[in-house]
Amino acid sequence: MNLKEFAKAIGMSQTTVSRALSGYPEVKQETRQKILKLAQELGYHPNRSAAGLATGRAGAVGIVLREGRGFDPNTTEFMAGLANRLETRQIDILISVVEDRQQELAAYQRLAGSKRVDAIILHTPTVDDERMDVLKKLKIPFIVHGRGADGGDYPWLDIDNYGAIYRATSYLLDIGHRHIGMINGSRGDVFAEHREQGYRNALKERGIVFRSDLLTSGAFIDDVGYRSMQDFLSLSEPPTAVLAGSMMTALGVMRAVRSAGLQLGADVSLIAHDDVFNYINADNMVPTVSTTRSSMRDAGVRIGDILLQMLAGRDMSGHREIWPVELVLRESTRPPRK
Incomplete structure (x- = not known):
């Protein structure tokens, strides 16, 4: 079944059907959902090659991952x-894997020249990041x-890293802790710099x-959390509380605490x-672990939403979102021993 036959079968114009399936914003949401449902019921699948020729799009977005920085939960x-x-x-996702920043920049050059993607997703910006200017x-949209x-003039979505760690540190101070350790992300990453600022300012x-x-x-x-916690515990004045940058880091912290014969x-x-x-x-951990919560999966969905609007022709150049982060308290956080 081609587009003409499908449009005739559901009693709509080819233009409306094409625009709905391509994500154009001027199509009403209820109309779009109706067409998507009917397409599934009738087994209609748009011809991507034909759609690409008609719209000038590749039907894919690109993301470049660097070894050691892009492969984690x-x-x-x-x-x-x-x-x-x-x-x-x-819309497909084209993933390129590189070893360093120079290879990453070269990958963007190739993607732009080959026109294999319609947009790029950048991740983990650094304080001296040149990628935005290059793109x-x-x-090429990104x-x-x-x-x-x-916080430049390009679309971005971020969480309130400063506020998350400021709030967590403040809470630990509120319940009596005065020696608080922090296992942060890599130096130079903007999110890690924001977290350190929140930590320092709360203190x-x-x-x-x-x-x-x-x-x-x-x-x-895990290994970074384990070794960092071992170093903390070897100090003459060790911390009574620790902030771990991720759940993977926290697993290492928990292992080090237990190895030292201490109770989390x-x-x-x-x-x-x-x-x-x-x-x-x-x-489900023993004890249950307090966290600052923000869903990476939801962030991926929202980035997808913004990309679809960009590909549909909407100007998103000034779009910025900062998501609040929830503090969830559990058994791993208590006042220090007297």
Whole structure:
């Protein structure tokens, strides 16, 4: 069944059907949903090659991942949400894997020159990030998951990293902790810089002197959490509470605490970021783990929404979103021992 036959079968014009299936914003939502439902019922699948010739689109978006920085549970969750959203408009995701920033920039050059993608998704912006300027010069649409240090004139979606860690640190101070360790993300990443600012400012406002030996940085993996916590516990004045940058980091912290013969919650309090992974449930841990919560999967869905609007011709260049982060308190967070 081709477009003409499908449009005739449901009693609508080819133009309306084509625009609805391509995600054009001027088509009413109820009309779009009706057409999608009928297409599924009648087994109609648009010819992507023909659609590409008619619209000048590739029918795909690109994302470039760097080894060591793009393969973790957070990325998996984000990609799941993004893929599910784009699949509703039959848009593919083209993933390129590179070793370093120079290869990443070269990949953008290739993608723009080959016209294999209609837009690019940038992730994990750094304080000295040049990728946004490069893509502007290449004149290829893009959206940033996160935000640049300048919060520039391009579409982006980010969570309130500053507010999340400021609130978590403040709570620990409120219940009596004065020595609070933090295992942050990699230095130079904008989100990690925002989290450190939240941590430092919460301490400063309570008159607590910042201790550099209680702040570490690194990838969000179990081993970093384990080794960082071991270092903390070896100090002459170890922390009574720790902020872990991710649930993966928190697993390492928990292992180190138990290896030292200490009890999580009683001897050392813990707050981790993210508790939205299906396979790492903070409610099922012993003890249950306090978290700052923000869904990476939902972020992927929302990035997909914005991309679809961009591809439909809507000007999203000034679009910016900052999502609040929820603090969820559980058994791993208690006042320090007297």
